[in-house]
Amino acid sequence: MRSMVELAKVIRTKNSGPFILTIDIIFKEKEVYEKLKNMDYFSKNFWANLYGLKGSDVISVIYFDPVCAVKANIKRKVPSGSPGDSDVYGAQQHAPLLEVKIDV
């Protein structure tokens, strides 16, 4: 089992507009990226489980080959800066990903 911290060089979350949180993982090794992409490891289900979301709140998952990256877009709990928000830039929602361990 290898941890995401070991496999990825970038793991980050950020707003993509006020209503969507976009999550990026950029992998260090092309082989690892290709393998995970081919098995669709980062399916909508993966993201729903990671954050405890309804499946419909995972808007899209996109693989970006030029930098061996996967991007997921999920619906924010609360729009950026609206009452009840806890992270206006959406920049600190990535920590659960650091805990993920993958058999690769």
Place this chain on the structure above:
Amino acid sequence: MFKIYSPTAILGYGFPEQSYYNALEIKPDLVAVDAGSTDPGPYYLGRGISFVDRGATKRDLKYLINMVHKLDIPLFIGSAGGCGSKSSVDWTFEIVKEILEENNWHMKIAIIYTDIPKDKIKESITNGNIKTLDGSSEVGVEDLESITNIVAQVGIDPFIEGYKKSVNIIICGRSYDPAPFSALPIHYGYSKGLSLHLGKILECGAIAAEPGSGRDGLIGVLFDDHFEVFPINENRKCTVTSVAAHTLYEKSDPYFLHGPDGIIDLTTTTFTQKDEKTVIVKGSRFIEGKEKWLKVEGTKFVGIRGVCIAGIRDPIMISQIDEILEIQRELVRENFRDMTDDYQIYFHVYGKNGVMGEWERFNGVSHELGLVIEVISKDINITKMILGYIRSTLLHYGYKGRIATAGNLAFPFSPSEVIWGEVFEFKLYHLIKLDEYEFPIKVVEV
């Protein structure tokens, strides 16, 4: 060949002086800078003010105006004053004017307002010429009343129109981030796909370099069939990873970047390392929009926020914190029975789930908690009353098993509560059809 200097991620975020001198030597054809973002949240558009300090903005502008004066090249500012409302455009103009007068320089400035009157939005709603965008919800005519400022995000056209009036500086309201960088090369005949893609990379300054920085810049050089991008600071480099990764940044889809002019199509884009610090980009294409749909942003007034910050160190209290806070809500309801709909209460419990809320998967809790008590009401007096009531009630609340009977909260400050200010929320974040709409351009000589 067309050289563009992007000095910093946001006007007012700064840049090292040495980077400025390096850029002077390179002799760019254009200095362009993005001043805006919706990232800092709805407050700034709600009030029509900048999220960057005036002094910091003036510091950057002093250098940039000095450069365009020396080299006789144009300076394009997009999303002036952050949110790009008329008030923030005028704020930016006042700073520019001040700098010109202090140096006794004379320049011609185009001021472009991108505010949209409410009647225009009403018309779009009535005619069905409005679409929700990226998770925004339906909006009705009745919602418009509480909206304070509305801006449209313009593309390259107003910059080109402004430039045709032979100005030195363009100060534009809310703009598509790549627009100030790409309008001029497109006007000169460079590829739209390449110019806009380059603009997308340049708009965040050295964030697309390694090490990345929001307070440093990049140079982009356009050629007929490709562009090159490199950092202005010798201690950074642009790599295929740093540049391509930036294409992902803050965007939902890295292959198709939607903007007011159309779509940048990156499905055939290639990134190649030219030398240690320069990346060559080829193959970015442009899909022209069939109709003119512009994004509009508008914020609604919600109320006045009051905040109280306190620490909790007692382990007996910490072990039952959720229950204790829930009881405080009930005690407020009970004490102010006649006004249950007039306020909102939020407890941000740092050390437990203050950052991630219901998304938090970690079940543990820290040995001490930072508690932010937040109250919002349309009436400042209600905000103060409810916040004060929670503070005093929670301070002396007798929870189960309590041994420390002197007080439950450690306040770092006196006063322990503060009125934080107005609260807004994004209400308009939609596309509206604006086929024939002309944004007013005012030309001023200083």
